[in-house]
Amino acid sequence: MLVLKSECCGFCREEGxxxxxxxxxxxxxxxFSALGVLYAMNTIPEFQEPYVILxxxxxxxxxxxxxxxxxxxxNPPKDVLFFVFAVFCFTCVIDLISxxxxxxxxxxxxxxxxxxGEPYLGTAYAIMMCYWDGIAHFIMYLVMISxxxxxxxxxxxxxxxxxxxxxxxxxxIAGIVAGKYGSEIRPAFWLNFLFLLMPVWGAVTLFTKPKDxxxxxxxxxxxxQSMALIWRPLDITLVLLLLAAMAFTILRGLVxxxxxxxxxxxxxxxxxxxxxxxxxxxxVMMLHxxxxxxxxxxxxxxGLLKPGCTWMSDWTVFFAGAVIQCQWAHIGGSLHPRTTAPxxxxxxxxxxxxxxxxxxxxxxxxxxxxxQSNPYFxxxxxxxxxxxxxxxxxxxxxxxxxx
Numbered sequence: 001m002l003v004l005k006s007e008c009c010g011f012c013r014e015e016g017x018x019x020x021x022x023x024x025x026x027x028x029x030x031x032f033s034a035l036g037v038l039y040a041m042n043t044i045p046e047f048q049e050p051y052v053i054l055x056x057x058x059x060x061x062x063x064x065x066x067x068x069x070x071x072x073x074x075n076p077p078k079d080v081l082f083f084v085f086a087v088f089c090f091t092c093v094i095d096l097i098s099x100x101x102x103x104x105x106x107x108x109x110x111x112x113x114x115x116x117g118e119p120y121l122g123t124a125y126a127i128m129m130c131y132w133d134g135i136a137h138f139i140m141y142l143v144m145i146s147x148x149x150x151x152x153x154x155x156x157x158x159x160x161x162x163x164x165x166x167x168x169x170x171x172x173i174a175g176i177v178a179g180k181y182g183s184e185i186r187p188a189f190w191l192n193f194l195f196l197l198m199p200v201w202g203a204v205t206l207f208t209k210p211k212d213x214x215x216x217x218x219x220x221x222x223x224x225q226s227m228a229l230i231w232r233p234l235d236i237t238l239v240l241l242l243l244a245a246m247a248f249t250i251l252r253g254l255v256x257x258x259x260x261x262x263x264x265x266x267x268x269x270x271x272x273x274x275x276x277x278x279x280x281x282x283x284v285m286m287l288h289x290x291x292x293x294x295x296x297x298x299x300x301x302x303g304l305l306k307p308g309c310t311w312m313s314d315w316t317v318f319f320a321g322a323v324i325q326c327q328w329a330h331i332g333g334s335l336h337p338r339t340t341a342p343x344x345x346x347x348x349x350x351x352x353x354x355x356x357x358x359x360x361x362x363x364x365x366x367x368x369x370x371x372q373s374n375p376y377f378x379x380x381x382x383x384x385x386x387x388x389x390x391x392x393x394x395x396x397x398x399x400x401x402x403x
Contacts (some may be wrong), residue, residue, distance in 0.1 A: 102114070117186060127336060161319030168329075220376045277339065
């Protein structure tokens with residue numbers, strides 16, 4: 001017989017528990033209560049004043065947090081990031097509604113916010129950013145909540161999320177201030193800093209957690225690290241892709257910095273005029289990649305050449321999340337009808353630019369997959385205590401750090 005344990009309040013999953021204890025399902029369903037909040041604010045004029053929007057936004061986030069805190073009080077989650085993911089699921093629905101309404105797919109929820117909340121959400125880049133948050137981040141949150149409730153590791157996915165949201169919000173906030181909407185900042189703008197600080201804190205927390213992968217390698221790691229680069233064709237390909245990505249990053253970074261080089265002028269005029277869109281987001285994104293992404297790309301080249309770089313497993317995932325989010329918003333924004341014609345990709349260069357941007361987005365993901373799928377090259381090598389020879393056995397090949 002199925003028994004509902006009230007003290008678990010839907011959080012822990014034990015044999016014989018009811019469907020109510022599927023916490024990610026509860027979070028998914030509760031998140032759509034955001035529709036009611038938006039509809040009420042859109043129909044009640046008193047709720048549409050700039051400072052009232054900020055106050056309601058803060059109040060709603062607090063109420064959502066308290067809801068999840070109370071229902072898990074009997075058996076609180078072991079990971080406090082559970083509450084971050086649950087609350088952010090609620091805001092994902094808001095972002096998705098914002099994007100759908102700006103694209104004319106739905107109506108009646110966000111007209112007030114377009115006027116007195118955050119008008120820059122109507123830019124092509126911000127619309128694509130909201131789609132990413134409302135779909136990709138929403139799925140990530142539900143998966144990580146499921147992993148937490150099942151007492152399973154989610155560190156890799158968590159780092160991918162942290163990189164994605166850190167890049168998302170840092171470009172978004174800086175783009176607002178530096179772009180043409182810098183003079184139209186309303187009180188609701190300050191809520192964005194919460195969504196920047198939380199992934200930064202989450203990234204620090206996840207980076208300092210014990211790894212759920214091997215730390216020290218034995219025979220297999222020693223064999224992998226004894227092979228020169230010439231005998232590792234996949235790594236050669238990845239090194240070449242990383243070097244090409246570095247060159248592409250430098251070119252677009254110099255364009256964003258208004259370099260007078262002829263190559264920069266040609267690229268801006270004939271390939272990606274979107275980099276000079278006055279909304280500011282493309283320029284800020286290129287500067288982020290130039291100053292922060294470029295050193296990481298160089299570090300990954302080093303990590304593929306130098307054995308034993310254990311940091312590769314974390315930083316490749318974090319950076320992959322950041323780049324895929326940036327490139328999604330950048331490519332989508334440059335193609336979106338809200339981007340004016342002079343800043344869209346020219347027709348004669350369309351496939352060239354699209355291919356380059358897709359390859360640029362795929363490169364960090366391919367590197368991360370390489371590191372995660374076959375990590376022996378990136379492990380430290382040390383024999384087991386008291387052992388003179390290392391067995392050629394995958395099961396006995398690695399030591400794991402205590403969790």
